Amino acid sequence: MSDDLTEEQRHAVPDGYRLLDWFQGFGRQIGPLYERFDGQGGYTRAFRVAEHHCNGMKNAHGGMLMSFADMAFGHAVSVEKSHWWVTVRLMCDFLSGAKLGEWVEGTGEIIAEEDHVYTVRGRIWVADRTIITGTGIFKAIEKRDPRPGELAFQSRG
Amino acid sequence: MSDDLTEEQRHAVPDGYRLLDWFQGFGRQIGPLYERFDGQGGYTRAFRVAEHHCNGMKNAHGGMLMSFADMAFGHAVSVEKSHWWVTVRLMCDFLSGAKLGEWVEGTGEIIAEEDHVYTVRGRIWVADRTIITGTGIFKAIEKRDPRPGELAFQSRG
Numbered sequence: 305m306s307d308d309l310t311e312e313q314r315h316a317v318p319d320g321y322r323l324l325d326w327f328q329g330f331g332r333q334i335g336p337l338y339e340r341f342d343g344q345g346g347y348t349r350a351f352r353v354a355e356h357h358c359n360g361m362k363n364a365h366g367g368m369l370m371s372f373a374d375m376a377f378g379h380a381v382s383v384e385k386s387h388w389w390v391t392v393r394l395m396c397d398f399l400s401g402a403k404l405g406e407w408v409e410g411t412g413e414i415i416a417e418e419d420h421v422y423t424v425r426g427r428i429w430v431a432d433r434t435i436i437t438g439t440g441i442f443k444a445i446e447k448r449d450p451r452p453g454e455l456a457f458q459s460r461g
Numbered sequence: 462m463s464d465d466l467t468e469e470q471r472h473a474v475p476d477g478y479r480l481l482d483w484f485q486g487f488g489r490q491i492g493p494l495y496e497r498f499d500g501q502g503g504y505t506r507a508f509r510v511a512e513h514h515c516n517g518m519k520n521a522h523g524g525m526l527m528s529f530a531d532m533a534f535g536h537a538v539s540v541e542k543s544h545w546w547v548t549v550r551l552m553c554d555f556l557s558g559a560k561l562g563e564w565v566e567g568t569g570e571i572i573a574e575e576d577h578v579y580t581v582r583g584r585i586w587v588a589d590r591t592i593i594t595g596t597g598i599f600k601a602i603e604k605r606d607p608r609p610g611e612l613a614f615q616s617r618g
Contacts, residue, residue: 329515330522333490358486365487366548367531371524391523395552 316352318407324349334371341453347383349376350409353402364402369428369436370394376410377426377440379452384414385422386451387444392421396438406430412440420444473509475564481506491528498610504540506533507566510559521559526585526593527551533567534583534597536609541571542579543608544601549578553595563587569597577601 317323321338324331331337334357338350349372351357357368373396381389402408412426421443428436474480478495481488488494491514495507506529508514514525530553538546559565569583578600585593 329512329517330525331516333513334524355486356490359488360486365528366551367491367524367528368487370527370531370551371522374524374527391555393552393554394523394527395550397550398548 377412534569
């Protein structure tokens with residue numbers, strides 16, 4: 305957190321979430337994004353809908369939600385398999401929208417694997433409202449070490 | 462075009478393309494984006510891959526390409542039907558990547574319609590290399606007037 309955040313914004317990040325350290329490229333452009341581990345192998349990623357995520361109706365843009373889906377679903381390959389990955393296919397069903405100021409969360413789980421190609425079922429939600437359900441196909445590339453979440457567990461001692 | 466573009470960047474926009482006037486929200490955040498009409502009802506949208514579109518490998522991020530796909534495919538509903546639209550489902554197959562500096566183009570065509578819900582088949586490419594093929598389901602909302610492309614044709618007299 306830095307001095308350019310208001311007190312309100314500082315308090316707007318739920319417990320357990322940490323800011324992702326994406327300081328370049330597209331990850332920075334659409335950030336800030338956050339991540340949380342549950343200590344049992346599960347994870348969620350999240351962002352709060354800001355002006356620069358919105359369409360003209362002050363809802364999170366579909367492109368932003370799909371970008372987030374890619375990052376939230378594909379991350380299952382990093383967390384469960386400790387691999388970096390590239391997206392082969394992504395399919396998203398838009399069930400509802402996310403308004404300016406809302407806290408959007410998402411996660412994924414691997415449901416099939418073949419030749420280092422993983423099928424991930426994912427979900428994105430705001431509170432108890434599902435925004436997107438979808439499926440991603442991700443190809444594992446080089447090994448990711450340490451596995452995301454491991455460091456978080458260690459640092460909690 | 463403005464003074465903050467270099468001579469090289471100014472020349473980097475192919476003939477017939479005009480800058481989209483998206484000066485707020487997500488459209489601005491991932492821009493600049495461009496559009497061209499062929500005068501016969503067809504259109505393409507485009508962008509040049511810049512640093513803020515990239516992943517760590519200096520390729521256009523999958524999220525950026527899907528955001529662009531949403532804007533390039535869904536636009537068929539505006540151009541062909543003169544309606545604004547929201548995305549119901551988007552499915553993208555990633556066949557290849559787009560590197561920093563490359564000019565990415567995309568378009569879509571309506572292949573089915575039912576109750577103001579349109580199925581659009583789309584394609585995204587760099588020169589003669591296809592990057593993404595995909596299908597979008599878009600729901601028409603209020604009427605968009607004038608129809609995009611009409612103004613462009615008129616201004617060419």
